[in-house]
Amino acid sequence: MSNSVPVAPALAAMLALAGGTFLLRLSGPALRARVTFPQRAEKLLEVSAVVLLAALAATSALTEGADFAGVARPAGVLVGGVLAWRKAPFLLVVLAAAGTAALLRLAGVP
Structure with a gap:
């Protein structure tokens, strides 16, 4: 069959x-x-999009399945976030975040 x-x-x-x-x-x-939407509604829609993306990033950075992801992943996300905030090139942001997490895991940090 x-x-x-x-x-x-x-x-x-x-x-x-x-x-x-x-x-x-x-x-x-x-x-x-x-x-057309009232000005206040448009502002709330803009803010809600940012809040939704921040919640998604936090959930992805801090959890793996139903458990805490460990320290290495949030540390990598933090490094990438700071570099992105400082307007570093995207490739540098990604490589620094991944490298931070990888080096911490190599050092035995979960």
């Missing part, structure tokens, strides 16, 4: 999802001139 998905329904589903994605992305610029 084969577990493969029939090609025609899978292709139709892919095309439907691609079309829906395209229409959603197109609706933003198309509706931007027609839909």
